[in-house]
Amino acid sequence: MNEAIYEIRVQGYLGDEWSEWLGDVSSAMEEGGSTLLRTAPLDQAALHGLLLRLHDLGTALISVQCVARCSHDDDE
Numbered sequence: 001m002n003e004a005i006y007e008i009r010v011q012g013y014l015g016d017e018w019s020e021w022l023g024d025v026s027s028a029m030e031e032g033g034s035t036l037l038r039t040a041p042l043d044q045a046a047l048h049g050l051l052l053r054l055h056d057l058g059t060a061l062i063s064v065q066c067v068a069r070c071s072h073d074d075d076e
Helices: 016-022 044-056
Strands: 002-011 025-030 034-039 061-071
Touching: 002 044, 016 025, 016 044, 044 061
Parallel strands: none
Antiparallel strands: 002 034, 002 061, 025 034
């Protein structure tokens, strides 16, 4: 399974109260009124689900960047 860690920047401030609803995501408020979200390792389906949740919140997406790739062996 191919997973990756993503940094997602959205317009506006998302407080820590949204972290449980968004899943395993850490958030940091940035100067200029944006929030940087950093995910745990996600596959593509989970990434799309997270982006849909952000859409449901009405947040404006600024950027999505893959910052690390994670490979898992499925040989077991």
